[in-house]
Amino acid sequence: MGNNKETDKTAEESLWACRQFVGVLAHCNKLGMTVEAAGDGYAQLKLPYSEAIVGNPDTGVVHGGSLTTLLDTSCGCAVFSALPGYELCPTLDLRTDYMRAAQPHHDLICDARVIRASDNVVFVEGRVIQSGDGELVAKATASFMRIGVHLDKLIAQTVKAREASS
Amino acid sequence: MSNINIAEQLRLVKQHRDYQQLADAIPYARTIGIKVQSIGDELLFVLPRNPDNIGNPMLPAIHGGVIGGFMELAAALQLLIKTEPASMPKVVDFSLDYLRAGRDRETYAECQLWRQGSRIANVAITAWQTERSNPIATARAHFLVKPAE
Numbered sequence: 001m002g003n004n005k006e007t008d009k010t011a012e013e014s015l016w017a018c019r020q021f022v023g024v025l026a027h028c029n030k031l032g033m034t035v036e037a038a039g040d041g042y043a044q045l046k047l048p049y050s051e052a053i054v055g056n057p058d059t060g061v062v063h064g065g066s067l068t069t070l071l072d073t074s075c076g077c078a079v080f081s082a083l084p085g086y087e088l089c090p091t092l093d094l095r096t097d098y099m100r101a102a103q104p105h106h107d108l109i110c111d112a113r114v115i116r117a118s119d120n121v122v123f124v125e126g127r128v129i130q131s132g133d134g135e136l137v138a139k140a141t142a143s144f145m146r147i148g149v150h151l152d153k154l155i156a157q158t159v160k161a162r163e164a165s166s
Numbered sequence: 167m168s169n170i171n172i173a174e175q176l177r178l179v180k181q182h183r184d185y186q187q188l189a190d191a192i193p194y195a196r197t198i199g200i201k202v203q204s205i206g207d208e209l210l211f212v213l214p215r216n217p218d219n220i221g222n223p224m225l226p227a228i229h230g231g232v233i234g235g236f237m238e239l240a241a242a243l244q245l246l247i248k249t250e251p252a253s254m255p256k257v258v259d260f261s262l263d264y265l266r267a268g269r270d271r272e273t274y275a276e277c278q279l280w281r282q283g284s285r286i287a288n289v290a291i292t293a294w295q296t297e298r299s300n301p302i303a304t305a306r307a308h309f310l311v312k313p314a315e
Contacts, residue, residue, distance in 0.1 A: 027229040028221075056254045057193060058253075063238070094262045
C-alpha cells in the first residue's frame with residue numbers, strides 16, 4: 001500500500017473506535033470535542049466554540065492551547081484508524097503553525113491524515129479550518145511512537161459497561 | 167471581568183504584583199486551572215491536579231493537549247509580565263516534544279525568553295512533575311509581540 005497503512009478496520013469500525021477512544025478522554029468531553037469522520041488513516045474532529053477555550057478576553061479569540069488539544073486528538077485518531085486493532089500510540093512531537101487567529105463564535109474543524117506508518121513511528125499531518133468560510137487557521141506536523149500498547153481490552157470493557165447501564 | 171482590557175489588567179497586576187489575577191482574566195487559563203507564582207523575579211507556573219484535564223484514563227495521564235496548552239499559556243503570561251506589550255502576544259508557531267507521560271499530579275513549567283526582537287519573541291518552555299531535571303515535555307514558541315507605545 002502506498003501510504004503504508006495497515007488497518008484491518010472498515011471505515012465504520014474506525015469511526016466507532018475513534019468515538020469510543022475520544023469518549024473516554026475527560027478533557028475532550030469537557031471541551032465538547034466530537035469525531036465527525038474517520039477511516040483508513042484519516043480523521044475529522046470538531047471543537048465547538050465556547051467561552052471555555054477563549055484565550056483573549058478582549059477579542060474572544062480562542063487560545064492556541066485548545067487547538068493543540070484538537071490537533072493532538074485528531075492526529076491520534078488518524079493513527080488509530082491507520083493501524084490494525086486498537087493500538088495506542090503516544091505523541092512524540094507536535095509542531096503547529098498558527099496561520100491566522102480563528103474568528104470568535106466559529107466551530108473549528110480538524111482534518112488529520114497519516115502520511116506514513118512505519119514499524120516504530122507514525123507520521124501525521126493535521127489542518128484546522130474554521131467553520132463557515134473554511135479559512136485555514138492552523139496546521140501541524142506530528143509523529144507518534146508505536147509502543148505496542150493495545151486498547152482492545154479497554155474498548156471491550158467500556159462497551160460492556162455502557163451496555164450494562166443502558 | 168472581560169470588560170477590563172489586557173493592557174489595563176496588566177497595569178493593575180503590576181501594581182499589586184498579583185499575577186494570578188492576570189491568568190484568571192483568560193477563560194482558557196481558568197478552564198485548565200493554571201496558577202502563577204513569583205519567586206523573586208522568576209515566575210513558576212503550576213497546573214494543579216484537575217480531573218477535567220485527563221486524557222488517557224488507564225494510566226491515568228494528563229491530555230497531551232492540556233500539557234501543550236499549559237506551556238503555551240505559561241509562555242504568553244511570561245511575555246505579558248516581563249515585556250509589558252500593548253496587547254496579548256499572538257502565538258506564531260509552537261513546537262512541542264513529549265518526553266514522558268504527564269501523570270495525574272501537579273505539573274510545573276518555567277520559561278526562558280531567548281530573544282525579544284522588535285516584533286518576534288522566542289521562548290523556550292520546560293514542564294516537569296517530580297524533578298525539574300526530569301522534564302515531561304519541552305517546547306519552543308515564537309510570538310508576535312506588539313510593543314507598548
